Amino acid sequence: MTLTIRDVAKAAGVSTATVSNVLNKTGKVGRKTHRLVVSAVKRLGYVPDAHARHLASRDRHRTLGIIVSDIENPFFPEVIKGFELRAQQLGYDAILSDTNYDPRRTRRAAERMMEHKARGVAIMTSEISLRLIHELARRKIAVTFLDLAPTRAYMSNLRIDYASGVDQIVKHLYDLGHRRIAFVAGREGLKSNVARLEAYEDCMRRLGLELGPILPGDLRFEGGMSAGLAVAQMTPRPTAVIAINDLTAVGVIKGLMNAGCRVPQDVSVTGFDKTRLAEYSNPSITTVDIHRETLGRIAADALHELSDSATPNGKEYQIGAELILGESSGPAPVVEP
Amino acid sequence: MTLTIRDVAKAAGVSTATVSNVLNKTGKVGRKTHRLVVSAVKRLGYVPDAHARHLASRDRHRTLGIIVSDIENPFFPEVIKGFELRAQQLGYDAILSDTNYDPRRTRRAAERMMEHKARGVAIMTSEISLRLIHELARRKIAVTFLDLAPTRAYMSNLRIDYASGVDQIVKHLYDLGHRRIAFVAGREGLKSNVARLEAYEDCMRRLGLELGPILPGDLRFEGGMSAGLAVAQMTPRPTAVIAINDLTAVGVIKGLMNAGCRVPQDVSVTGFDKTRLAEYSNPSITTVDIHRETLGRIAADALHELSDSATPNGKEYQIGAELILGESSGPAPVVEP
DNA sequence: CGAAATTGCTTAACCGTTTAATCTCGCTGT
DNA sequence: ACAGCGAGATTAAACGGTTAAGCAATTTCG
Numbered sequence: 001m002t003l004t005i006r007d008v009a010k011a012a013g014v015s016t017a018t019v020s021n022v023l024n025k026t027g028k029v030g031r032k033t034h035r036l037v038v039s040a041v042k043r044l045g046y047v048p049d050a051h052a053r054h055l056a057s058r059d060r061h062r063t064l065g066i067i068v069s070d071i072e073n074p075f076f077p078e079v080i081k082g083f084e085l086r087a088q089q090l091g092y093d094a095i096l097s098d099t100n101y102d103p104r105r106t107r108r109a110a111e112r113m114m115e116h117k118a119r120g121v122a123i124m125t126s127e128i129s130l131r132l133i134h135e136l137a138r139r140k141i142a143v144t145f146l147d148l149a150p151t152r153a154y155m156s157n158l159r160i161d162y163a164s165g166v167d168q169i170v171k172h173l174y175d176l177g178h179r180r181i182a183f184v185a186g187r188e189g190l191k192s193n194v195a196r197l198e199a200y201e202d203c204m205r206r207l208g209l210e211l212g213p214i215l216p217g218d219l220r221f222e223g224g225m226s227a228g229l230a231v232a233q234m235t236p237r238p239t240a241v242i243a244i245n246d247l248t249a250v251g252v253i254k255g256l257m258n259a260g261c262r263v264p265q266d267v268s269v270t271g272f273d274k275t276r277l278a279e280y281s282n283p284s285i286t287t288v289d290i291h292r293e294t295l296g297r298i299a300a301d302a303l304h305e306l307s308d309s310a311t312p313n314g315k316e317y318q319i320g321a322e323l324i325l326g327e328s329s330g331p332a333p334v335v336e337p
Numbered sequence: 338m339t340l341t342i343r344d345v346a347k348a349a350g351v352s353t354a355t356v357s358n359v360l361n362k363t364g365k366v367g368r369k370t371h372r373l374v375v376s377a378v379k380r381l382g383y384v385p386d387a388h389a390r391h392l393a394s395r396d397r398h399r400t401l402g403i404i405v406s407d408i409e410n411p412f413f414p415e416v417i418k419g420f421e422l423r424a425q426q427l428g429y430d431a432i433l434s435d436t437n438y439d440p441r442r443t444r445r446a447a448e449r450m451m452e453h454k455a456r457g458v459a460i461m462t463s464e465i466s467l468r469l470i471h472e473l474a475r476r477k478i479a480v481t482f483l484d485l486a487p488t489r490a491y492m493s494n495l496r497i498d499y500a501s502g503v504d505q506i507v508k509h510l511y512d513l514g515h516r517r518i519a520f521v522a523g524r525e526g527l528k529s530n531v532a533r534l535e536a537y538e539d540c541m542r543r544l545g546l547e548l549g550p551i552l553p554g555d556l557r558f559e560g561g562m563s564a565g566l567a568v569a570q571m572t573p574r575p576t577a578v579i580a581i582n583d584l585t586a587v588g589v590i591k592g593l594m595n596a597g598c599r600v601p602q603d604v605s606v607t608g609f610d611k612t613r614l615a616e617y618s619n620p621s622i623t624t625v626d627i628h629r630e631t632l633g634r635i636a637a638d639a640l641h642e643l644s645d646s647a648t649p650n651g652k653e654y655q656i657g658a659e660l661i662l663g664e665s666s667g668p669a670p671v672v673e674p
Numbered sequence: 675c676g677a678a679a680t681t682g683c684t685t686a687a688c689c690g691t692t693t694a695a696t697c698t699c700g701c702t703g704t
Numbered sequence: 705a706c707a708g709c710g711a712g713a714t715t716a717a718a719c720g721g722t723t724a725a726g727c728a729a730t731t732t733c734g
Contacts, residue, residue: 015714050452052690054388055719071414096433115387221617250617280558280587282619341720352684389720392689
């Protein structure tokens with residue numbers, strides 16, 4: 001019924017093996033025959049069956065998977081894009097699963113990767129159980145994690161250089177004359193958030209500055225807004241606020257403005273992650289870009305390397321971060337007498 | 338080497354057919370044997386090979402594809418989410434391809450769908466050639482389009498109700514007392530943009546209003562900003578601006594503000610699409626939500642229906658739109674003497 | 675009680691490719 | 705003229721499942 005390699009073989013007057021050799025460019029086919037086959041393929045509009053291919057050749061055709069927690073989170077699409085592009089370049093078929101923060105769907109996602117006989121899986125969510133990780137390891141499926149520790153066999157770790165990002169922000173503010181620098185935190189459970197907070201504390205200490213007030217946040221607009229309101233009423237008031245992410249920063253700005261503070265004239269505000277929000281909010285936000293597309297690309301590279309080498313030792317990769325200047329940060333206000 | 342159904346069969350002391358029947362819940366297996374098999378599967382940690390499954394049973398295991406032009410465009414992630422979720426519920430495996438507006442990659446995407454023997458493909462990009470569409474049709478692969486016409490066999494169309502969305506915006510502004518309402522356009526080639534412009538003209542006419550100035554835009558921040566500047570300098574100045582999308586609206590607001598206009602006291606501004614931008618920009622934007630997740634869900638449903646029925650007649654589906662009130666629109670300023 | 679129907683399981687062919695092993699020639703070199 | 709050799713093609717056995725057909729044991733029923 002469906003068009004198979006046999007139909008092509010018949011049409012070209014050769015065997016299926018020859019057609020296969022042409023399709024896979026093994027170079028074992030003579031010029032004349034090659035032309036015959038190619039033209040038959042064209043004429044019939046033949047497209048090989050991916051499943052049959054995968055099944056018959058465990059090595060030539062491979063797939064790489066990526067599991068994200070929430071495709072709606074603007075962090076991920078760029079990562080996915082980088083991942084897919086690189087995977088494609090390396091000759092892999094890429095499949096994506098979204099867990100939606102749901103353990104059941106996370107389990108399904110991992111199963112899907114196994115079912116599809118993925119060579120490697122980039123796990124871009126922290127909500128994954130050890131059981132699943134072990135199951136992947138047992139099948140010798142390469143894995144990359146995001147900001148997690150376990151660099152064991154078949155596992156590499158992608159570390160985002162939050163410290164450097166935070167350093168750049170703090171130094172930027174310091175250079176602008178800010179000394180009282182507040183911090184609006186995110187969720188305590190999240191490694192990435194904790195890392196940023198620690199980097200902040202670290203950097204402040206190194207600069208010999210007193211730790212500014214550390215306010216709670218929720219990674220959302222609302223949390224930022226109440227933090228902004230709180231900051232506006234402090235005495236002495238911090239002259240700068242470092243928010244855990246852009247969305248929080250937008251909230252902080254709104255809160256400050258509602259309380260009558262000008263940004264950045266009275267208070268400077270910075271974000272993190274360089275979302276579109278940072279660029280288009282009003283004022284635009286000074287933030288940190290953590291090369292997400294690069295992250296995706298490196299994940300693919302890492303998986304490729306792991307699954308390719310005979311001795312699959314995990315590595316640690318660093319993803320850089322870069323300060324992006326916006327309108328939300330400016331010189332510290334001159335001290336009142 | 339890899340764990341196969343034969344290993345499970347051996348471990349459970351039954352035939353592979355029985356294992357298969359248990360796995361597929363055909364109900365042809367006795368209770369005792371069933372338990373035996375299930376426990377063997379658990380014990381060994383067996384996961385069936387998706388490729389072999391697909392190959393062996395062309396009907397039980399099916400996949401649905403979705404092709405988007407740019408996963409970074411915040412419009413798509415939600416659509417994808419709705420699509421994947423529904424596809425999963427209907428028992429399909431969903432695969433995604435991103436074309437990045439590149440015809441070559443669009444071609445690859447379509448080929449991938451054919452290789453994977455997708456039952457249906459939701460095409461969420463307008464950059465697709467007729468050749469490709471015909472190739473899909475020839476293979477009897479169901480297809481859904483976005484705002485395109487050709488409702489033929491194996492093809493359904495998803496129509497976003499832009500008219501209703503625009504109507505709601507115009508009426509909302511009208512009710513607020515606005516009479517001079519400008520429009521900032523997008524790209525001329527895009528159906529969706531044209532539809533919005535036409536709906537605007539239509540609605541203005543029905544309300545007996547003079548068509549406000551129609552300014553060029555580029556779907557981007559910059560275009561919006563220069564439009565905003567332009568509007569600020571007009572006499573008489575429009576009291577409201579309808580932007581083709583949220584990003585443009587943000588630009589318009591920035592432009593207006595830079596020119597000394599207050600939003601919404603002097604000029605009201607509205608967007609379209611309800612992106613995060615609308616919610617978090619300052620002021621937040623009055624916009625139109627076009628239920629994207631629903632769009633994805635309906636796409637999956639449509640494909641399911643097409644590929645399932647014996648007479649695959651294309652249908653037309655409507656996706657609703659809903660006005661979302663923000664801070665960027667308010668009562669028209671009182672007319673100066 | 676024996677034939678017929680039902681239940682539960684196995685056997686083996688098949689899905690559409692790839693690929694190792696094998697075969698067929700036309701050439702080379704002696 | 706002939707053994708030896710490649711290049712180029714074919715044959716057939718996988719790959720890991722599904723499923724129609726067949727068979728054995730048990731149940732149903734006249």
